[in-house]
Amino acid sequence: MKKLTQALVFGMIVAGGIAYAETEATDPTVIARQDLMKSFGGAAKVLGGMASGEVAFDAAAAEAAKATLVNGSAEIAAKFTDNPSDPGSxxxxxxxxxxxAFLAKAQGLNSAATALDVASAEGIGAGMGAVGGACKACHTDYRM
Ligand code: HEC
Known part of the structure; x- marks a missing residue:
């Protein structure tokens, strides 16, 4: 499994998740929610790269990544409503x-992402801890 070394703050969270995913999900509901999470991983990588200076700051890309987290976190409830049996989950x-309590964790990410100042790399860096913490808070309790 490839490790994502670029994302400063999110590297551990994202790479850890990928390393564990040994069985591919087959249920469409599970695939859809994992795709939502992958979109979070992608957004976090973009923002983490800009915050660390590895990627040049790009206002439009930063806005898009923020929107992925804000809008996506609002979709968590709908994506997790059903619990089909799938060994890939x-x-x-x-x-x-x-x-x-699970929804409260989703709301935590929504709040942290909404508060994220993407007007500069410094602003992103200042808010990344809260966003990463919101990912971790949910994964610690609700992800194998
Ligand atoms: C409200 C809870 C919650 C929040 C908040 C959350 N996650 Fe997740 N995440 C999960 C759960 C549960 C899974 C396992 C889903 C499954 O396999 O069915 C998961 C899985 C993942 C995966 C693996 C997806 C795959 O392909 O199997 C990645 C990557 C991930 N999350 C990244 C993130 C990032 C980055 C954030 C923050 C920006 C985040 N998550 C926020 C609950 C959450």
């Missing part, structure tokens, strides 16, 4: 036994 059953 890393979602813990606690999501569906503690639905409101």
């Amino acid at each position: 890393e979602a813990k059953p606690e999501i569906w036994t503690g639905w409101d």
